[in-house]
Amino acid sequence: MPVRPAATSAPGSTASLRTANQARVVNVLRGRAAELPADGTPVTQAELARLTGLAPATVSNIVRHLASAGLVDTEPGSGRRGTTVRLARSAGLVAGIDFGHRHVAVALGDLSGALVAEDRRRLHAEHAYDEGLEIADGMLTALLAEHGHGVPVRNIGLGLPAPISDDLVRSSAILPGWVGVNAREVTSGWFDRPVHTENDANLGALAEHRHGVARGHATSVFLKISSGVGAGLIVDNRLFRGADGTAGEIGHLTLDEQGPVCRCGSRGCLEAYASIGTVEAMLANQLPDAGIDRILAAARDGNVSAVRTLEDAGLHVGWGLAAVVNLLNPDLIVVGGEMARAGDLLLHSVRIGMRRHAVDAAASTPVVASELGERASLIGAVLLAADRTEIAVGP
Amino acid sequence: MPVRPAATSAPGSTASLRTANQARVVNVLRGRAAELPADGTPVTQAELARLTGLAPATVSNIVRHLASAGLVDTEPGSGRRGTTVRLARSAGLVAGIDFGHRHVAVALGDLSGALVAEDRRRLHAEHAYDEGLEIADGMLTALLAEHGHGVPVRNIGLGLPAPISDDLVRSSAILPGWVGVNAREVTSGWFDRPVHTENDANLGALAEHRHGVARGHATSVFLKISSGVGAGLIVDNRLFRGADGTAGEIGHLTLDEQGPVCRCGSRGCLEAYASIGTVEAMLANQLPDAGIDRILAAARDGNVSAVRTLEDAGLHVGWGLAAVVNLLNPDLIVVGGEMARAGDLLLHSVRIGMRRHAVDAAASTPVVASELGERASLIGAVLLAADRTEIAVGP
Numbered sequence: 001m002p003v004r005p006a007a008t009s010a011p012g013s014t015a016s017l018r019t020a021n022q023a024r025v026v027n028v029l030r031g032r033a034a035e036l037p038a039d040g041t042p043v044t045q046a047e048l049a050r051l052t053g054l055a056p057a058t059v060s061n062i063v064r065h066l067a068s069a070g071l072v073d074t075e076p077g078s079g080r081r082g083t084t085v086r087l088a089r090s091a092g093l094v095a096g097i098d099f100g101h102r103h104v105a106v107a108l109g110d111l112s113g114a115l116v117a118e119d120r121r122r123l124h125a126e127h128a129y130d131e132g133l134e135i136a137d138g139m140l141t142a143l144l145a146e147h148g149h150g151v152p153v154r155n156i157g158l159g160l161p162a163p164i165s166d167d168l169v170r171s172s173a174i175l176p177g178w179v180g181v182n183a184r185e186v187t188s189g190w191f192d193r194p195v196h197t198e199n200d201a202n203l204g205a206l207a208e209h210r211h212g213v214a215r216g217h218a219t220s221v222f223l224k225i226s227s228g229v230g231a232g233l234i235v236d237n238r239l240f241r242g243a244d245g246t247a248g249e250i251g252h253l254t255l256d257e258q259g260p261v262c263r264c265g266s267r268g269c270l271e272a273y274a275s276i277g278t279v280e281a282m283l284a285n286q287l288p289d290a291g292i293d294r295i296l297a298a299a300r301d302g303n304v305s306a307v308r309t310l311e312d313a314g315l316h317v318g319w320g321l322a323a324v325v326n327l328l329n330p331d332l333i334v335v336g337g338e339m340a341r342a343g344d345l346l347l348h349s350v351r352i353g354m355r356r357h358a359v360d361a362a363a364s365t366p367v368v369a370s371e372l373g374e375r376a377s378l379i380g381a382v383l384l385a386a387d388r389t390e391i392a393v394g395p
Numbered sequence: 396m397p398v399r400p401a402a403t404s405a406p407g408s409t410a411s412l413r414t415a416n417q418a419r420v421v422n423v424l425r426g427r428a429a430e431l432p433a434d435g436t437p438v439t440q441a442e443l444a445r446l447t448g449l450a451p452a453t454v455s456n457i458v459r460h461l462a463s464a465g466l467v468d469t470e471p472g473s474g475r476r477g478t479t480v481r482l483a484r485s486a487g488l489v490a491g492i493d494f495g496h497r498h499v500a501v502a503l504g505d506l507s508g509a510l511v512a513e514d515r516r517r518l519h520a521e522h523a524y525d526e527g528l529e530i531a532d533g534m535l536t537a538l539l540a541e542h543g544h545g546v547p548v549r550n551i552g553l554g555l556p557a558p559i560s561d562d563l564v565r566s567s568a569i570l571p572g573w574v575g576v577n578a579r580e581v582t583s584g585w586f587d588r589p590v591h592t593e594n595d596a597n598l599g600a601l602a603e604h605r606h607g608v609a610r611g612h613a614t615s616v617f618l619k620i621s622s623g624v625g626a627g628l629i630v631d632n633r634l635f636r637g638a639d640g641t642a643g644e645i646g647h648l649t650l651d652e653q654g655p656v657c658r659c660g661s662r663g664c665l666e667a668y669a670s671i672g673t674v675e676a677m678l679a680n681q682l683p684d685a686g687i688d689r690i691l692a693a694a695r696d697g698n699v700s701a702v703r704t705l706e707d708a709g710l711h712v713g714w715g716l717a718a719v720v721n722l723l724n725p726d727l728i729v730v731g732g733e734m735a736r737a738g739d740l741l742l743h744s745v746r747i748g749m750r751r752h753a754v755d756a757a758a759s760t761p762v763v764a765s766e767l768g769e770r771a772s773l774i775g776a777v778l779l780a781a782d783r784t785e786i787a788v789g790p
Contacts, residue, residue, distance in 0.1 A: 013450075014412075017412055055408075163754070163756050165756060170755070170756050171755060171756075218638070219637060219638050231722070233722075235630055235631075235635065236630075236631075236635075240630065240631075240723075241724070242614060242723055242724025242725065242757075243613070243614050243724050243725055243726035243760075244724055244726075244756060244757075245724070246724045246754070246756040246757055247722060247723055247724040248722060249721040249722065249724075249754045249756070249757065250721065250722060252721055252753075252754045253717075253718050253721060253722075254714060254717065254718075254752040256651075257714070257751075257752070264754065264755075266751075266752065319649060319652070322648075322649065323648050323649075323718045323722070324722060326644040326645065326647055326648060327626070327628075327642060327643065327644065327645060327648075327718070327719060327722060327723070328635075328637055328642055328722070328723075329636070329637025329638050329639055329640070329641045329642040329644075330637065330638055331638035331639075356652075356661075357649040357652070357661065358647075359558070359641070359644045359647045359659065360565070360566060360659075361558050361560060361565050361566075361639060361641040361644070362637075362639075362641055362644070365638075
């Protein structure tokens with residue numbers, strides 16, 4: 001007789017109902033429920049019952065079951081606050097790794113996706129993937145030694161500034177040392193545990209949706225403007241990846257088919273008007289060798305070239321976003337990446353550009369700056385790893 | 396003690412499980428299950444069990460319960476085929492109404508969304524909304540007299556070529572007599588039963604997804620090119636409407652900000668290069684007063700102006716679709732509306748335009764002609780009405 005694992009009970013059965021109820025409780029504990037405080041305050045059993053819609057007795061059974069398996073910690077209530085429940089630290093840790101054009105960031109998180117510790121280092125832009133992984137590995141080992149307390153890392157989330165489909169890193173001028181690499185296979189082997197790879201803008205969208213300014217918005221767009229320009233889409237409260245995982249490639253919308261040649265080979269792409277590299281290159285004569293921070297400082301001091309260049313970048317970003325709001329009609333647009341440090345110096349013209357090109361019904365979609373800043377993709381990588389970690393006990 | 400309606404049993408309870416199981420069976424009978432034959436062949440109880448994942452005894456109980464309420468008809472099996480089940484015609488009818496720039500179509504359908512009878516009439520473009528409704532009402536009455544057999548129409552689906560949000564018909568140069576009308580309120584009053592309004596391209600997307608060429612594709616885009624250019628999006632097997640219901644406004648993507656002034660007030664919109672009106676206007680000197688059918692005939696006969704005009708329209712459509720595939724990464728694009736009659740005369744250059752402007756990863760997204768043709772929106776209106784009709788019995 002074939003052995004049937006407990007998890008695959010027939011749909012509609014009482015066993016599957018029990019599994020589903022346990023998953024509801026775990027999901028609230030993971031911090032996914034929109035009503036949950038974002039600051040990690042543990043919920044009470046009564047709140048768990050309200051948030052899951054389950055009977056208090058059912059919740060109490062499930063919590064006891066999870067606690068006896070060491071997956072949750074409970075703490076007796078004090079005063080008017082009843083027993084609180086949280087995922088146990090000993091249930092496991094996850095790690096997030098975020099590679100950029102010139103940086104790598106590594107973080108440890110708990111199974112709810114909350115950050116435990118993090119580190120960030122500069123990296124040279126032409127690094128080979130294994131060179132990058134060696135540095136990340138060293139950083140992770142150091143974080144674990146200091147903050148891990150012997151708890152194992154169960155899953156790793158890895159963000160890369162490139163389109164990723166079927167785990168393969170597709171064409172990326174931003175990360176040349178990674179192109180064609182099967183990121184999941186190579187990194188899972190390297191770290192000797194499951195690694196889940198994702199485009200960095202997608203991770204930023206996830207992070208802003210769960211813990212940032214897009215919280216509570218069912219459909220939002222996270223626009224990341226750094227060395228490249230990419231977007232992550234949240235549709236009906238979930239990350240939307242498209243058929244092959246490449247959705248959100250806003251950076252290569254053609255704005256002018258006779259425009260400047262883009263590194264992707266096409267012409268007049270948004271990225272060729274609005275990336276950090278483009279802005280730096282446009283100011284090469286006026287502010288030689290200035291990085292984005294010096295350009296932003298100059299603009300704040302009233303340097304006309306710097307102001308105008310940022311404005312023009314913003315108008316083009318707005319044009320690209322008009323395509324997004326016309327097609328997707330999101331309820332919020334979040335602008336992140338290093339360029340978002342420009343704040344209203346950029347966003348003001350982004351809004352003007354969007355209004356100029358969007359249909360009336362969508363032209364007033366709010367455009368706001370990222371709340372999580374440059375850490376958005378790293379936080380998203382930890383959330384991805386936590387999401388992919390199963391937290392369940394059999395009956 | 397407050398009375399609690401049976402339908403709102405607590406989530407996770409056995410009663411809600413029963414309700415959910417009944418809904419699964421009903422959903423398969425509605426023809427929503429992807430595995431179901433599209434031709435309306437009734438399913439057997441055994442197939443129902445397989446398609447719902449429920450135990451045969453559970454299915455058999457639910458079917459008995461639905462049959463005793465007159466909602467399904469069963470027929471004893473013959474040979475190797477067991478008892479078959481279908482939604483009872485006497486359970487109710489629905490109607491679909493599709494208004495266009497110059498036509499109105501009306502159809503009767505059963506609760507599975509299958510068409511029972513239909514009619515189509517020409518309409519002058521400047522009709523007031525109540526004039527249009529009077530004609531549609533007359534057509535519906537005639538269809539009911541001939542095909543209704545006294546069964547009541549429970550719900551009506553209504554398609555309009557305009558952005559619709561909060562039931563209000565937003566700016567539409569295509570249907571001037573409807574702008575600002577609260578379509579749901581006005582028409583529900585007129586027909587004295589619930590009317591569900593929806594953008595016509597959205598209805599076309601729904602129809603192609605359920606009964607047309609997009610069947611089995613989780614993420615698809617239906618592009619409607621008629622007097623206007625609009626799109627309907629299927630995301631994760633569901634119609635995606637966006638935050639305010641205006642998603643899919645592809646017709647007003649800015650392709651050239653110095654381009655021709657569009658009727659929307661912006662410049663260089665896709666619609667200003669590719670709608671039927673644009674194509675007719677471009678050929679006003681070469682083929683005076685030719686409608687789209689004469690233009691297509693001329694192109695097939697090798698008329699250089701007609702061929703070139705269609706080609707240019709197609710290249711611009713491809714550019715607009717490149718924005719769609721870059722952002723959404725769908726697995727199929729379906730081109731419908733009257734312009735789709737052009738077939739490869741148009742689609743060949745659409746594909747070239749798309750490849751020219753899309754990122755590599757998405758440039759090869761298949762572009763195919765609509766299978767349901769001009770009836771797509773009407774079929775979608777019937778499906779919408781059927782979907783919104785509750786089919787359930789209390790415990």
